[in-house]
Amino acid sequence: MGSDYKAVVESVRRAFNSGKTREKSWRIEQLEALNRLLIENEILLCDALYRDLHKSRMESMGSELDFVKNDIIGALRDLDEWMLPKPARKTVPTLLDSLMVVPEPYGVVLVIGAWNYPINLTLAPLVGAISAGNTAILKPSEISPHTARAIEQLIPKYLDSECIKVIYGGIPETTSLLKQRFDYVFYTGSTAVGKIVRQSTNQFLTPCTLELGGKSPVYVDSTVDIKTTAKRLLWGKIVNVGQTCIAPDYLLCSKDVEKQLIAEFKPLLAKWFPKGLKASPDYGRIVTKNHFERLNKLVKSSSGKLALGGEQDAAELFMGISVLTDVSPKDTIMQEEIFGPILPIVNVNSAQEAVDFINEREKPLSLYLYSNDKKVQELFISRTSSGGLTINECLLQLSIESLPFGGVGNSGMGAYHGTASFETFSHNKSVLIRDLGWLSETLGSVRYPPYTSRNETVMKMLLKNRKLPSFGVLGYVGSFALGALATTWGMVSSFKDMWGA
Structure with a gap:
């Protein structure tokens, strides 16, 4: 198996060494072809997402297909600017010389996608890799098998099969792939596996981006409009049934704010899902039985009280929203990323207490603050560290291409989206052209x-x-x-x- 992958990587490297991926025309052709793939196979891909995750068409389009298409549109719009050498500041001795920074592709890139957004998290990094002029090997997640197979079948029909290949498989295939020599590795998934990926890249000193997760906290104070806050917060938790790396993981607030939010959650669920969560085509499912059982154990082992929800059907992998109050920070549910429709609430009495609570733990991928108090906003901006901070909103920061997306510390390293994607997959080569006069x-x-x-x-x-x-x-x-x-x-x-x- 390993020797087969070695041959695959070597063939892709030969394609890169031919120089064709460095041409702007090749990059544009591939980006346009990827866009056609998404447009012409919309029904097929949405069906695959439904079979894997019970995703509604709106979620499939908004958070997966349209998301990648927008990335492509931005790349095609800005590619000329991205590819230009950037002049560097001169010094007195180099006034007659040319100083510049030239972006060049790394070479052969390995992209390891994730199961929760299997199109977005596999193809969005590919947009960056192509834009920067790399060849690529894609490894979609086998945990979303229907979508992974669709990607495996469609990519060769639309993209340059010498330069971009797809390998389907599970842990053995990924392990074997990581033994090969790549020029860049881009991984999206859990922190535990991210550490394994990082260790594997040390053999060849290969640079990598790790898009991981972590427990993304939410703090809500008494200055906000509770109705609007409840809608945005609850929506952020039910999208993809909480199986989102930037989903609100737990809530910090006072007892009074907690009561007001829960009172708003109940009518919202009734309005959004009039026939109930299980009967609704807009509410997803847990991806596998193992994930379902893991989430159940988190709830059962918690010292918290079930204040809302709790419905489930193991046969259908259906799990409704569960809001837990009086949760202890020592509970298992507060020690690991939830990645499901469970919202534990820990009570704090001030913004400073919330900041202290957050800073005592690993740095999250996303941090959410709901407050209209400018001093509180500044406190969170200046005194916390996270991949990103979003104030008075939820999840939508991911859709803004001008904002680099990535983690820090335990939640990841590196960033992408928009210009950051091109920069991630490019080496900035310093160039000095000295005058000989x-x-x-x-x-x-x-x-x-x-x-x-x-x-x-x-x-x-x-x-x-x-x-x-x-x-x-x-x-x-x-x-x-x-x-x-x-x-x-x-x-x-x-x-x-x-x-x-």
Whole structure:
């Protein structure tokens, strides 16, 4: 098995070394083809998502297909700008030279997708990899088998099969793949597996991005509109039945705010799901029996009280929303990421207490604050650390391509979306093109032996880290004059040494 994957990686590397993926025309062709794949196979892909996760069409389109299509539109719009070399600031000794930072593709990229958003979390990174000019091997999650098979079958029909390949399989296949030499690895999934992926990349010192999870906290204070807050918070928890890496994991609030929120949750559920959660086509299912049982154990082992919900049907992997109050921070449910429709509530009496509670734990992927108090907002911005902070909203930060998405610490490393995707899959190569003329050589002549104290003085003047004037020709001339003055002094000093003065 391992030798087969070695051959696959080598074939993709040969395709990269041919140079065709570096061409802008190839990148555009592949991005447009990926967009066609999503448009022309909308029904097939939505059906696969329904079979794997019972996702409604609206969730499938909004959080999966349309999400990737929007990424593609942004990449096609901005690709020219992204690919341009970026000029670097000059110093006095390099005024006659060219300094730039050139983005170049890493080479062969491995993208390991996740099961909860199997299209988004597999193909959105691919958009970045293609935009940056890489070849890629995709490993979709076998836990969402229907979607993984669809990706496996469709990609070769639309994209360059020499440069982009899909491998279907489970843990053995992923383990074997990670033994191969890649130039970049992009993984989305659990923190535990993320650590294994990171360790595997150490063999070849391969850079990687890890998009992990963690317990994303929510703090709600008394300054907010409770009705609006309840809607946004509850919606964030029921999307994909809580199987979202940035879903609100637990709630911090006072006892009074807790009562007001729960009072709003009940009529909201009745309004959104008039025939009940189980009968609704808009409410998903837990992905597997193992995940269902894990969530059940979290609820049963908790010291909290069930304040709302609790309906379930193991045969259908249906689990309704469960709101738990009086939860102890020592409960198992507060030690691991929930990844399901369970909302434990821990009571705190102030924003500072909430900040302290959050800072005592691992850094989350997302942190949610609902407050209209500017001082409280500033407290969370300045005194907490998380992959992202969202104030008075939930989940929607993920859809804004100008905001890099990624974790910090235990919740991940690296970021993507929009410009950040291109940057993630690009190496920024520093380029210096030195002038060979006599003037440039004169400016740099003080570096050559024999070294004298005067050489050292002139060198310090030339290399001193100063911001050069930026007011057009006059600034250029003035900066050059400064260098010329230092060089002239160095030359005169050298002549004095030669003449014994």
